[in-house]
């Protein structure tokens with residue numbers, strides 16, 4: 001388990017506490033549409049932290065080529081139709097570059113500056129000149145307080161929220177679906193635009209644009 005991350009519930013868990021069975025059941029919620037609209041048709045995509053392929057699948061269907069990376073063999077075993085690589089993102093060096101490097105699911109909000117730099121360096125090392133690094137970041141409002149969010153199939157409860165020094169937040173996320181329940185304790189760090197820009201610059205990337213008005217989705221490009 002990574003520091004500050006832990007999970008419980010039926011089935012296997014990734015080292016960050018993400019639940020394999022829960023992600024297997026989860027559908028895309030428009031992420032693939034957003035990504036597809038921001039990149040060229042038929043792009044080569046390196047997807048970092050792909051999980052069970054929840055977003056890999058629709059990106060393939062949309063005609064992109066995806067290399068899907070995750071450190072969890074149990075997650076990767078569920079990915080279909082893409083080349084898969086089992087690796088820790090910070091250590092990944094494929095010796096290949098892609099039109100797009102995708103790092104979603106708030107991985108950039110890891111509450112450790114050195115680890116975040118390692119993740120971003122991997123993004124920089126795998127993107128083609130003129131290509132895009134597409135990042136999904138957590139918004140400060142997301143884990144601000146306990147809340148229950150219900151959709152057609154799932155109930156997600158955010159509880160035990162702790163605001164910690166350095167814009168860090170710990171919280172417990174409990175997903176319930178089809179009578180099953182999974183919990184994950186997360187430790188994240190909200191980033192200001194200045195912090196993200198300066199860490200991107202350290203690895204040779206620049207914040208190019210926000211892909212959504214709420215700033216959750218970011219495009220960075222090689223400097």
Ligand SMILES: C[S@@+](CC[C@H](N)C(=O)[O-])C[C@H]1O[C@@H](n2cnc3c(N)ncnc32)[C@H](O)[C@@H]1O
Nearest residue numbers: 014016018049050051054070071072088089105
């Ligand atoms: C929250 S899940 C999201 C999966 C997928 N992106 C999605 O949206 O459905 C995060 C995934 O990233 C993987 N992951 C987290 N940190 C990682 C790291 N440092 N290296 C490789 N994989 C990592 C986990 O194993 C997990 O499968």
